[in-house]
Amino acid sequence: MAATDTPAKDPAAAAAPAAAPAPAPAPRRTPGKGLRWLRRNLVTLAGLATLAYLILPNAVVMVFSFNKPNGRFNYQWTRFSTDAWTDPCGVADMCGSLALSLEIAVWATVGATALGTMIAFALARYRFRARASVNTLIFLPMAMPEVVMAASLATLFLNMGIQFGFWTILIAHIMFCLSFVVTAVKARVMSMDPRLEQAAQDLYATPVQTFLRITLPIAAPGIAAGALLSFALSFDDFIITNFNAGSTVTFPMFVWGSAQRGTPVQINVIGTAMFLVAVLCVLVGQLAGKRRKRS
Amino acid sequence: MTQTETPESSGGDVRLRGISKTYGSFTAVHPLDLTIPAGSFFALLGASGCGKTTTLRMIAGLEEPTTGTVELAGRDVTALPPYKRQVNTVFQNYALFPHLDIFENVAFGLRRRGIKSVAPQVEEMLDLVELGPMARRKPQQLSGGQQQRVAVARALINHPEVLLLDEPLGALDLKLRRQMQLELKRIQTEVGITFVHVTHDQEEAMTMADTVAVMNGGRVEQLGAPAELYENPATTFVANFLGTSNLIAAEVTEAGGEDLLLAAGGATLRLPARRCRTAARAGGQVLAGVRPEKVALAHADDAGEVPAGHNRLTGRVKDASFIGVSTQYVIDVPGVGELSVYEQNIGRDGRLVPGAETVAHWKPEHTFGLDAGQDISAGADLGEEAA
Amino acid sequence: MTATATPAPPGPQPRTEPAAPPLRKTPARKRLIPYWLLLPGILWLVVFFAAPLVYQASTSLQTGSLEDGFKVTWHLATYWDALAEYWPQFVRSVAYAAVATVLCLLLGYPLAYLIALKAGRWRNVLMILVIAPFFTSFLIRTLAWKTILADGGPVVGALNALHVLDVTSALGITEGHRVLATPLAVVCGLTYNFLPFMVLPLYTSLERIDPRLHEAAGDLYARPVTTFRRVTFPLSMPGVVAGTLLTFIPAAGDYINAELLGSTDQKMIGNVIQSQFLRVLDYPTAAALSFILMAAILAMVTLYIRKSGTEDLV
Numbered sequence: 002m003a004a005t006d007t008p009a010k011d012p013a014a015a016a017a018p019a020a021a022p023a024p025a026p027a028p029r030r031t032p033g034k035g036l037r038w039l040r041r042n043l044v045t046l047a048g049l050a051t052l053a054y055l056i057l058p059n060a061v062v063m064v065f066s067f068n069k070p071n072g073r074f075n076y077q078w079t080r081f082s083t084d085a086w087t088d089p090c091g092v093a094d095m096c097g098s099l100a101l102s103l104e105i106a107v108w109a110t111v112g113a114t115a116l117g118t119m120i121a122f123a124l125a126r127y128r129f130r131a132r133a134s135v136n137t138l139i140f141l142p143m144a145m146p147e148v149v150m151a152a153s154l155a156t157l158f159l160n161m162g163i164q165f166g167f168w169t170i171l172i173a174h175i176m177f178c179l180s181f182v183v184t185a186v187k188a189r190v191m192s193m194d195p196r197l198e199q200a201a202q203d204l205y206a207t208p209v210q211t212f213l214r215i216t217l218p219i220a221a222p223g224i225a226a227g228a229l230l231s232f233a234l235s236f237d238d239f240i241i242t243n244f245n246a247g248s249t250v251t252f253p254m255f256v257w258g259s260a261q262r263g264t265p266v267q268i269n270v271i272g273t274a275m276f277l278v279a280v281l282c283v284l285v286g287q288l289a290g291k292r293r294k295r296s
Numbered sequence: 297m298t299q300t301e302t303p304e305s306s307g308g309d310v311r312l313r314g315i316s317k318t319y320g321s322f323t324a325v326h327p328l329d330l331t332i333p334a335g336s337f338f339a340l341l342g343a344s345g346c347g348k349t350t351t352l353r354m355i356a357g358l359e360e361p362t363t364g365t366v367e368l369a370g371r372d373v374t375a376l377p378p379y380k381r382q383v384n385t386v387f388q389n390y391a392l393f394p395h396l397d398i399f400e401n402v403a404f405g406l407r408r409r410g411i412k413s414v415a416p417q418v419e420e421m422l423d424l425v426e427l428g429p430m431a432r433r434k435p436q437q438l439s440g441g442q443q444q445r446v447a448v449a450r451a452l453i454n455h456p457e458v459l460l461l462d463e464p465l466g467a468l469d470l471k472l473r474r475q476m477q478l479e480l481k482r483i484q485t486e487v488g489i490t491f492v493h494v495t496h497d498q499e500e501a502m503t504m505a506d507t508v509a510v511m512n513g514g515r516v517e518q519l520g521a522p523a524e525l526y527e528n529p530a531t532t533f534v535a536n537f538l539g540t541s542n543l544i545a546a547e548v549t550e551a552g553g554e555d556l557l558l559a560a561g562g563a564t565l566r567l568p569a570r571r572c573r574t575a576a577r578a579g580g581q582v583l584a585g586v587r588p589e590k591v592a593l594a595h596a597d598d599a600g601e602v603p604a605g606h607n608r609l610t611g612r613v614k615d616a617s618f619i620g621v622s623t624q625y626v627i628d629v630p631g632v633g634e635l636s637v638y639e640q641n642i643g644r645d646g647r648l649v650p651g652a653e654t655v656a657h658w659k660p661e662h663t664f665g666l667d668a669g670q671d672i673s674a675g676a677d678l679g680e681e682a683a
Numbered sequence: 684m685t686a687t688a689t690p691a692p693p694g695p696q697p698r699t700e701p702a703a704p705p706l707r708k709t710p711a712r713k714r715l716i717p718y719w720l721l722l723p724g725i726l727w728l729v730v731f732f733a734a735p736l737v738y739q740a741s742t743s744l745q746t747g748s749l750e751d752g753f754k755v756t757w758h759l760a761t762y763w764d765a766l767a768e769y770w771p772q773f774v775r776s777v778a779y780a781a782v783a784t785v786l787c788l789l790l791g792y793p794l795a796y797l798i799a800l801k802a803g804r805w806r807n808v809l810m811i812l813v814i815a816p817f818f819t820s821f822l823i824r825t826l827a828w829k830t831i832l833a834d835g836g837p838v839v840g841a842l843n844a845l846h847v848l849d850v851t852s853a854l855g856i857t858e859g860h861r862v863l864a865t866p867l868a869v870v871c872g873l874t875y876n877f878l879p880f881m882v883l884p885l886y887t888s889l890e891r892i893d894p895r896l897h898e899a900a901g902d903l904y905a906r907p908v909t910t911f912r913r914v915t916f917p918l919s920m921p922g923v924v925a926g927t928l929l930t931f932i933p934a935a936g937d938y939i940n941a942e943l944l945g946s947t948d949q950k951m952i953g954n955v956i957q958s959q960f961l962r963v964l965d966y967p968t969a970a971a972l973s974f975i976l977m978a979a980i981l982a983m984v985t986l987y988i989r990k991s992g993t994e995d996l997v
Contacts, residue, residue, distance in 0.1 A: 058828060142732055154735045162744075206379055271823075
């Protein structure tokens with residue numbers, strides 16, 4: 002142990018080995034018990050404070066879903082009511098826009114996952130020319146402010162005389178979800194041992210069988226992550242949709258519009274419900290995983 | 297597979313003809329001819345990057361040879377993809393399918409070939425490798441040794457003509473490795489399938505294989521039975537890579553008789569002419585080799601007791617290390633260099649301490665002669681690293 | 684290899700073949716597989732991402748009106764006019780985004796550290812709490828800030844009672860005794876919206892650090908603070924770089940927070956592009972502005988990546 006011949010910078014460190022020829026460590030200012038506890042848990046407290054900051058709006062959304070506001074806006078607490086929960090579709094057009102958003106999100110997820118997975122496999126499994134350019138083309142949409150992509154795509158549609166609506170929104174969503182799928186799937190495929198596929202071929206599996214029975218199941222978590230991300234991004238997108246929707250109204254656009262006209266309580270009901278469904282799904286998944294591990 | 301006696305059938309022979317593999321400008325395997333007889337346990341031995349794994353993968357069909365052909369049981373399979381070859385592989389790190397349980401891993405090959413009721417065969421196979429109770433576990437829940445047995449079972453259940461093993465024991469600890477060596481040897485004897493085993497561990501190759509091919513730099517340096525390779529190395533690489541050799545640069549003073557006479561460091565050494573791997577003539581150079589355990593030591597005071605006719609070199613003990621079964625000496629011989637000597641610990645001579653004058657001597661028939669044009673230390677550091 | 688010089692040894696002997704037979708080539712069909720895999724997705728990106736950017740560049744050089752149509756006239760003045768008129772919004776966007784990014788880093792690091800290194804069996808719960816808010820539409824959550832920061836609300840009340848708002852008013856980041864419709868509200872909203880994009884990459888890189896490294900640093904006489912400064916933080920740099928990029932880029936182009944939480948004095952460049960495009964219908968100006976924004980951000984990102992020495996983000 003070399004502690005004895007290092008200059009004791011830290012009295013705490015020097016005090017540990019009893020053999021240290023005590024250069025009489027200056028008695029540290031002993032802070033109060035509470036202060037010491039605070040110092041030791043500073044990181045934890047700061048982290049929890051950040052978490053509170055992240056969750057506070059969700060709590061507000063949930064509480065205000067039980068509000069019965071006086072005016073058109075739901076920003077001030079008036080009194081408790083479950084009206085909005087018992088009649089979630091009581092606002093004109095809201096549930097229609099919600100259904101449209103879900104429909105677009107599903108198709109955007111399917112499209113982006115299919116195209117993105119193919120690109121990810123090409124990048125992770127093959128060497129080819131133009132690889133660097135492909136990587137750049139995948140990276141750029143993620144490094145581009147949404148408003149730029151939104152305006153330029155809308156310019157294209159305008160100039161081509163294409164009617165804005167469902168299809169233009171879907172095209173735009175697949176475009177910006179694609180890169181995220183590629184990134185998620187590529188990471189998974191790259192970390193996969195290529196010998197697994199060779200072993201399958203060695204055990205009489207044809208290339209198609211190898212892909213279906215080995216590659217796909219092992220890459221599945223990456224593909225699922227990419228798909229989930231696509232769904233969330235598409236469902237929640239406002240900026241790009243706003244430029245490319247024309248008169249079609251998705252759920253985020255409905256919320257945006259209501260911020261100008263008046264916010265119905267039902268918006269908070271939908272927001273809270275989505276939050277709860279998501280948490281429930283995660284919890285069920287966790288429990289299922291735990292049970293499978295135990296058996 | 298069984299070895300057939302009929303001459304026109306070559307059974308499960310593996311025959312490589314002029315097979316080679318290049319990647320760009322790098323040649324992994326130089327054109328190579330090799331015949332692996334049916335039912336034999338064949339080892340490809342060499343340091344990493346010597347081309348042994350590439351050769352194995354070409355037999356499996358996982359790597360397409362740049363030139364040459366692969367024949368299995370008399371059939372040219374060069375153009376066949378791996379899933380159409382009656383060959384199975386035990387991969388390095390096993391490559392067990394992580395999303396399938398042990399049973400499904402073992403059943404994989406049978407199912408791919410459209411066999412419907414796989415359960416009896418799989419269960420029998422799992423019993424053979426003593427993993428019956430583990431059938432429903434996932435690979436990552438098994439220990440290294442258990443995973444290794446699953447990999448063997450998964451390959452063997454298909455009754456391949458040839459089983460390829462790519463460093464199958466590399467990931468196991470020493471004790472388990474020894475145990476699995478015997479286990480694999482037992483299985484091979486039982487099923488009679490041709491085993492082709494790739495390893496960098498010379499001891500592993502020698503314990504398990506009937507025939508060993510030593511590879512270096514994409515070529516086979518020497519091929520033969522383990523004892524043959526050890527006693528009669530053909531190149532300095534084989535001499536140094538398989539165990540340790542003392543290689544002494546010497547000049548031929550007399551050739552033509554049954555023994556060659558060599559001069560090294562002022563002493564005369566005898567080398568049986570049939571054990572010399574190079575055409576020797578008087579005045580030429582050879583490398584005289586002798587294994588350390590073949591050399592005996594006598595203290596200088598007892599020099600007279602050295603049997604007549606032995607090759608002898610006089611020097612000084614430079615270092616002595618006791619390692620249990622033997623004591624390893626380094627002798628500094630003026631004009632020759634350092635000599636390694638392993639003395640069995642039967643009657644240790646207490647006078648042989650560093651600095652002591654000593655005579656190293658061995659029977660002339662334990663000497664082998666190699667071409668002097670080679671790198672005298674080729675493979676020496678590799679051999680140590682591999683062991 | 685010297686085997687050629689040796690006399691035939693006993694046993695089978697390999698022979699090297701001098702004349703090499705013809706080489707085999709991989710069939711063209713196999714070599715084309717990656718291109719087939721790439722084709723649909725790349726085509727999609729080229730047509731709906733890259734081509735529009737080019738199109739937009741040409742639009743920015745057009746003049747005309749909605750009635751008479753637009754023509755490319757290489758009218759570069761659009762750029763100068765746009766910059767001359769909207770430079771305050773540009774500066775504001777960069778400033779707000781930069782402040783929000785720094786705040787995200789300061790707030791996000793302790794949380795990522797907590798989850799990655801201190802949470803133990805609570806790790807999954809905390810992770811869920813970070814991700815779950817995502818599932819409520821971010822517009823709804825941003826609107827909730829209107830409630831939280833409302834003029835008569837408890838937050839503003841407390842800040843007023845502590846005279847914090849007097850200080851911030853003097854600094855020019857709030858106005859009078861309110862928070863809404865001030866720079867503070869917009870930055871607060873930006874920070875909130877992009878915080879998870881900072882926390883997740885930070886968490887990933889912190890979680891990857893071998894915990895023994897912290898112990899080793901402690902064993903080598905590093906105090907906790909020194910360990911963090913010399914070991915933990917440098918090793919988390921990839922996460923810091925990724926997190927700042929994922930925060931700064933969308934924040935600089937955002938217009939939702941400025942629209943919902945700010946007033947006309949907090950408009951960012953995104954607001955201008957949006958209104959030029961969707962309301963004023965002055966497409967050349969909108970195109971020029973978004974082109975300038977894109978170029979500025981790409982330049983800053985490239986510089987930043989170079990400087991932080993992690994180019995393998997892609």
